[in-house]
Amino acid sequence: MVPAPLILKPALDAIGKAIDQRFDRLLAVPDDSRARLYDAMRHAVIGGGKRMRPLLVVAAGDLFAVPRERSLRAALAIECIHCYSLIHDDLPCMDDDDLRRGKPTVHIAFDEATAVLAGDCLHDLAFEILADAATHDDPHARLELITMLAVQSGPAGMAGGQMMDLVAGEVTYDLAGITRLQQLKTGALIQWCLEAGAILGRADDAQKKSLLGYARDLGLAFQIADDLLDVEGTSAKTGKAVQKDAAAGKATFVSLMGLERARSQADALIGQAIGHLASFGPEADLLRAIARFAVDRDR
């Protein structure tokens, strides 16, 4: 097996460039009074972030030799959703964050109203990209991607998890509750990434099941690692505010399990995630490397 850093670093660099280039073309700023809206969208999606979700889509597509031009479209779509959710999540009425990906958040760099609209527009753009024939020649595949994205970003997915998070002041979650919250808030979109690769590549049911198992374990490990970073990290390293959950008195994996157990649980989940890929050969090395990276981002 190729060591993770050797395979991961160039892949992350390449996907970052590919995503930036495509957003730059998609979001040409018009010469009229909507320019501010496009500038805000560009601020949110170009030149930042780890691009982990796009890389997951492309890596899953690679398993089935999906043409990169197709998997990159699905990658753009999920990044649109991810970034729109960050813009809205950072608003003063939500998490009230000033810093994201080492830059001022959209409502700081622009204003709140523009941030709301820019998020809404990226939300639309995701569906517009997926519906286009360039994403897949089979219309049913495009519709499946669209349905899954709508479900997994809505109340039965990401937004549902955000709502659970919002009421965390009134509701006390135990480990099962936090796991459910995170499966919706973070896990649903990660699941979409792997399913998208499978749909684009016409994977069989066994392959889909493997990828879903990988997605579930990876999503949870990723969130535990995030909680660990929140406790152990610094703003300089993470590019965003830290220790907000603890300050808000919210339960996290770390507060419920303790540092040591959280760390070993994340490691165990990554082992399990990689285990789900046993039926794949070296073509899955990138997915294996991403899994290891998920818990090693800051160690």
Add this chain to the structure above:
Amino acid sequence: MVPAPLILKPALDAIGKAIDQRFDRLLAVPDDSRARLYDAMRHAVIGGGKRMRPLLVVAAGDLFAVPRERSLRAALAIECIHCYSLIHDDLPCMDDDDLRRGKPTVHIAFDEATAVLAGDCLHDLAFEILADAATHDDPHARLELITMLAVQSGPAGMAGGQMMDLVAGEVTYDLAGITRLQQLKTGALIQWCLEAGAILGRADDAQKKSLLGYARDLGLAFQIADDLLDVEGTSAKTGKAVQKDAAAGKATFVSLMGLERARSQADALIGQAIGHLASFGPEADLLRAIARFAVDRDR
């Protein structure tokens, strides 16, 4: 021709009931900590509004004998988008409105964060509804509805118009500018309603062109009528705050044209809109009645 009130009143009552029933079924409140999110979505979409956009979809579908179960799905989708945009538009950082459809706005009845999320979830729901096979048996028809909805609610449509409106403090619009702003902000979704009927009913190009002409003139007339209501109406009649544009010093059709000319322009546009329907027989009487209603809401 059947007089407008005789055909319109029962149609509005029927569509209101049909939309409410379907949203009630679609948005069953889960027994977990996401209940607040569903309650907020229900608050926004059930039991209020004129349902003009849903009625336009169904009336356009009726021209081509589209089964009501299909046109009602497209009607639900556009109502989701319309209501999500109202929720976000009413936020303190946007128009800061407390009253909508005679009820407290979502951020007043719940809170701002819940309002942002509820809007986002209705946004997703629109695409989920359209992508479902129950909307049309031809996947290409569903994809066309989805693409058009994404475009016409995004930066090239409704949200673009909202951005133009946001910067109206810095930019001074003339009549052409205001017309463009309103074509995006209000006209784009109205256009979608008519196009949706045409797509569901496999209308030919000439029929599509007629419906688009109708949509364009109706949308503009509707907005001029809104400006007139804003000047002449009262909160009790309109169910929302009035005279906000004048207070904000924003140009409107009324401020640019004067009351009399605005009123006669609205009437002329309605005549034009109805003129586009000349090739249709009595099956288009409902669309004709809607057009007359658009400028007669409060006279």
